[in-house]
Amino acid sequence: MYIVLMEGTDPRFLGGSARARHERVAARVGATLVTPDSLPALGSAFTILVPPTTALMLPFFSDPVVVHAEQRGDTVAFEAPDGARVFAGRADLVLAAADGSGGALPVQRVGVGSLLAIGTVSQRRAATRAALLATAKPSDGFVSRTFNRPISRACSRVALALGMSATAASVATLLLGFVCAWVAAQPGYLPFVLTGILFQLTSILDGVDGEIARSTLTESEAGARVDTIVDQLTYLSSFVGMTIGWVREGSGTMALWSTAVIGLALVGSLVRAGRFVARHADDASFVWIDRSVRRAAVDTGLRPLKVAAALFTLLRRDLFAVVFLGVSLTGQRILVPALVLSGVVVANLTLTIYSEQLAAAAAALRRARAAVSTGFTAADAQHAEA
Secondary structure: OEEEEOOOOOOEEOOEEHHHHHHHHHHHHOOEEEOHHHHHHHOOOEEEEEOOOEEEOHHHHHOHHHHHHHHHOOOEEEEOOOOOEEEEEEHHHHHHHHOOOOOOOOEEEOOOOOEEEOOOHHHHHHHHHHHHHOOOOOOOOHHHHHHHHHHHHHHHHHHHHOOOOHHHHHHHHHHHHHHHHHHHOOOOHHHHHHHHHHHHHHHHHOOHHHHHHHHHOOOOHHHHHHHHHHHHHHHHHHHHHHHHHHHHOOOOHHHHHHHHHHHHHHHHHHHHHHHHHHHHOOOOOOHHHHHHHHHHHHHHOOHHHHHHHHHHHHHOHHHHHHHHHHHHHHOOOOHHHHHHHHHHHHHHHHHHHOHHHHHHHHHHHHHHHHHHHOOOOHHHHHHHHO
16 A cells, blocks of 8 residues: 655644654554555555545554445545545545546545645634544543543643643653642641642643653553653652641651551552553553453353452542542642552452452453454454453
């Protein structure tokens, strides 16, 4: 498969040039990006000719209309609902249609998000919103889908306009997490409430780096690890800051030692969770543990695992941040270590008692993801999960 970019302007799209993004698209789908003067030499090879006013998106290559046209050897013009259009098929026929000498090609409609119009400023704004909307993850919880993602996507639009990378967004989130920890270390009711607000804001902004990476096709294992490390540092620093603030309020030596023990247990739990992810997951996300617990609960039907799955939902960062905000409004700092201790106990008991079931569930999830990534049908994916 060949991708040819027609001559013309190279608009800025998603924080970089459209051409640079098309190069990443070609690399992702295994296509070869060639210049327009190479078209005559391609003969009957399947070729996609992209006007400078159109952005070619990854869903285009899995769109059933496109797949069937390629299999039949058709030469057609594919058009999206927003008017974005590409020409695809035999290279010689595509070239003739593009320059007007070969007559008009039949037009076939593709799904939303397969092609995006980027010819005007307003179109590029709409395309950016559509591209960021497509970065939503199936693993997002209710809080993320309903509240966090709309705000984080707005922040991602600003970050992309400023040319920020995913790594820069991760660093910004980490710095905000450290500010949250410093505020948590201040005694008094208002600093504690502000800590809850900042922790919630950090949870929202935590999605920006991933949205930038997925929309610009710059995801990497290293980036996923950085994101996970930022998450854990934010958790730990906020907990340490909260403990310092509690001691400064005069809670006493016993409170200091008890929170120190809980903090060490939290670190141990994070290390253990990290080992599970490294051994059984195909990425660096701690969400794999939550998904594995829920999958194991379904596969085994064990009531304790069903209870654990419900409790693990409360430990997800988006919902935990909301709970933490509610706790901060009460002004009772003692509730925070109690909440953390509960999570540590549930996590360790689940990972210890049901280690085999969780490993089997994680393996099933990996098979299902592999089935989807290799182009299997939904029925195939369900069979792979079984």
